[in-house]
Amino acid sequence: MAASAPLVSTKWLSDALGEQTSPSSSLSSSTSCTLRVIDATWLGIMTEGRDAYQTEHVPGSVHFDLNQCRDKTSRLEFTLPSAENFAKYVGELGIDNETHVIVYENDPIFRMMSAPRTWWMFRLFGHDKVSVLDGGLKQWKEDGYAVESGDESVVDQRVFSAKPANPSLLKNFDEVLENQKTDNFTLIDCRQPEWFDGSMDSIWPNLPLGYILKSINVPFSSMVRSDSDRMVAREDILKLFQSAGIDLTQPLVSSCFVGISACTIALAAYVVGKEDVAIYDGSWDEFCKSAPKDSHVIIPAPKL
Template identity: 25%
Template structure:
């Protein structure tokens, strides 16, 4: 079995002038505990609670049905496949335009001043992707519940069911996306022209899929899609950043402590690269199957204080669907 040296994305290929994202209230904590959310619910400041549960395409469970049967009090459902821009390859949950994002916020009753609190039914899985979307559009007053709905229940807090109460429509100006945070296929391909040296003017790539899919040994969950990886990217399964817990018959994931997240990063890319990443000398891009669990790596890196982070929106699905893409398999 062989492992590849890191492939890096050219920083010179990125836009030289960033578009300015909309400014919202000061940034909220990235993670909240259920107890902290309960306290915020009892406060006077406006909050919007969103269920961003999403399931893999090979899973028969329906997120909207589960939302109707069990959710946090007052929550609205955020469908990441609907709040998205159309894609030439038909890919799901791609980053929306500013107008699509703003329209969704207005339907969900979210104002620019609202503290948006996001959770999912796994614990930590799809909620970081939703948080990435809000932060990329400049809505810094946003957080996820670490442990999600099952941790909320495990802590003995109430849930509701039935038809959710309709949110009061709000006004939300269309924001401008921070384009430095979202990486394109073209940027990933241009990366293949660069050497693997960590000292070059480049960006490192980490892949959140399982190592079996990364190596090309296990099949992809999307029929007809080849497994393997982008040449010289690193394998860093998103589960390496998470702790699996079981309480009162409820199983869920939470983020590991920061020192363990950092050690998982060191194990994947090496101490030299991590030092450069933490010092802001080496930007990093996260990728996965379709841009969903790449959000977990993005959020774990944000917890470490890393600022120069991008997310490859199409991720492996978009990359592998194109016949000209070079796919690497390790034996």
């Protein structure tokens, strides 16, 4: 399957939806559907993104719930589901291996985080026909396109065959720890600078602040425009990596608090031609709980 463009515009999506062989309802029910729009809004482990979806969403889209599509048995806050569980979940959303998946989100604070995570998960399990709607629901509305509210329409379940997780797109704890000796790859920590240096309270109450030694801070938010929810221009992405001392010709791994916003860095790198950025799925959550003390820095919480 040929890989799809990592980003699509609102006009592209509107035109593609208009070219469906059936009326707009076919997005939810037609067996000939080759396009599936999913709303991946995720507002935290204790908050249902589905509430935001029910308030407003792209017509015909279905909700992809990252709180459900994860390994609920893990001791970590958030981690990947198995390939089998991923396949079952996305098949229930009416997605098969021929479907072009368009994913967006509607997060007023972090703006571009859960959509890239969902995009990366599809690619990890062998489905490259997936794109992110540049600018998300906010851009969709600003460009004058309609939204709807309420629950999803019933979709016809499909069979999705997931491949084993692509090892070139995923790193585990042992590999990240060993890298401190081998320097096989550059580790990016994409959290906000205030969480990297400990000057602001952790967004995850049970996780201390700190960083993995040798990691380089490249905030994921820097990849999003200041005046919209769209990704910054290609030349600006290149400048951001260059200014941080990141060599895009070398192996890169991205991490964050729990493995979600790290995927924004992978998406940005893909846009400029670096298609193999791996994600450390356990990220700081796993490393700060499991790694030797001399491999990372724990920063005391700021005093009030």
